[in-house]
Amino acid sequence: xxxxxxxxxxxxxxxxxxxxxxxxxxxxxxxxxxxxxxxxxxxxxxxxxxxxxxxxxxxxxxxxxxxxxxxxxxxxxxxxxxxxxxxxxxxxxxxxxxxxxxxxxxxxxxxxxxxxxxxxxxxxxxxxxxxxxxxxxxxxxxxxxxxxxxxxxxxxxxxxxxxxxxxxxxxxxxxxxxxxxxxxxxxxxxxxxxxxxxxxxxxxxxxxxxxxxxxxxxxxxxxxxxxxxxxxxxxxxxxxxxxxxxxxxxxxxxxxxxxxxxxxxxxxxxxxxxxxxxxxxxxxxxxx
Numbered sequence: 001x002x003x004x005x006x007x008x009x010x011x012x013x014x015x016x017x018x019x020x021x022x023x024x025x026x027x028x029x030x031x032x033x034x035x036x037x038x039x040x041x042x043x044x045x046x047x048x049x050x051x052x053x054x055x056x057x058x059x060x061x062x063x064x065x066x067x068x069x070x071x072x073x074x075x076x077x078x079x080x081x082x083x084x085x086x087x088x089x090x091x092x093x094x095x096x097x098x099x100x101x102x103x104x105x106x107x108x109x110x111x112x113x114x115x116x117x118x119x120x121x122x123x124x125x126x127x128x129x130x131x132x133x134x135x136x137x138x139x140x141x142x143x144x145x146x147x148x149x150x151x152x153x154x155x156x157x158x159x160x161x162x163x164x165x166x167x168x169x170x171x172x173x174x175x176x177x178x179x180x181x182x183x184x185x186x187x188x189x190x191x192x193x194x195x196x197x198x199x200x201x202x203x204x205x206x207x208x209x210x211x212x213x214x215x216x217x218x219x220x221x222x223x224x225x226x227x228x229x230x231x232x233x234x235x236x237x238x239x240x241x242x243x244x245x246x247x248x249x250x251x252x253x254x255x256x257x258x259x260x261x262x263x264x265x266x267x268x269x270x271x272x273x274x275x276x277x278x279x280x281x282x283x284x285x286x287x288x
Contacts, residue, residue, distance in 0.1 A: 023100030024157060026142050027093045038286065039081045039242050044095045047164050048072040049135045053089030057082045060194075060239070064124045069132035073168055074122040079239050092139050096161055125171055138164055183224045185210065189217060190232070197236045198260050203229045238274050241267075245283045252279050 009022075039058075050068035057064055059078040066072075068089060074080060076098070127135075138160050145156045192206050200206070206229070207214040221229040237259060244255045256267035271279045 024094060024096040028143060038246060039079045039239055041079055043076060044097050045076060046074040046093055046095045048091050048093035049139055051090040055089045059122045066124055066126055070126045071135060071168060072124050078122060094142055094161065100158065123168060123172055125175055134167060185220050186224045189221055189229065193233055193236050197233060201233050201237060234274055241271055245279055246286060
């Protein structure tokens with residue numbers, strides 16, 4: 001099975017008994033069996049409420065390890081991967097499409113709150129019992145209405161999602177991401193890498209793009225993130241390569257071309273250097 005994208009449609013087939021709308025799914029329990037073990041993208045947003053236990057997952061190159069009670073927001077722009085070896089946690093979640101949010105007029109405060117944390121791929125925060133109670137009550141309303149035959153149940157669920165976004169936006173402003181994630185140069189570097197990694201894999205290219213010296217860029221990225229700028233570039237390229245290799249319709253040569261390698265052999269050497277095995281072996285292991 002090709003797993004480049006996880007879609008609401010694919011999850012709806014798994015969770016058919018939940019009676020969800022085509023643009024959202026309410027998941028009363030968290031089961032990692034339904035998520036791919038390899039990195040993937042999704043066409044939906046997600047809000048998860050952890051009651052107890054712990055969870056470990058990655059958004060792009062950022063590792064999140066958190067214990068309940070906690071709130072999680074994941075966006076569509078990030079590449080996600082879940083650590084399935086961690087003991088299951090007790091988590092309730094709702095997945096929803098951007099179309100579902102935009103079916104009705106959205107208030108400006110919701111748009112501002114949403115843009116705060118969605119542009120960075122997500123937001124993870126351990127919360128206190130009072131905040132947990134707020135989100136739990138909101139999820140209880142979703143649980144009571146998501147399978148309802150009421151003509152307006154979609155509007156109720158959408159309104160609850162708006163409320164959750166406002167609450168998360170409030171927490172984001174109150175407890176912003178750590179300073180290492182908000183350095184302006186590093187943020188612009190990450191944005192540039194995600195935009196141009198298929199065009200160039202050199203630090204000098206991004207330094208010129210950001211009007212700074214390559215050495216200054218490397219030192220700043222390394223001091224803030226703990227990873228050299230060159231490693232950030234290579235990791236993003238490898239992440240995308242792994243995503244593409246899950247699509248059996250693409251040949252290795254086509255993937256090399258997509259990622260702007262001059263030859264398939266060059267791509268093969270590059271991939272093996274950072275992954276330890278060849279692209280062919282990696283793909284073979286995926287579908288054993």
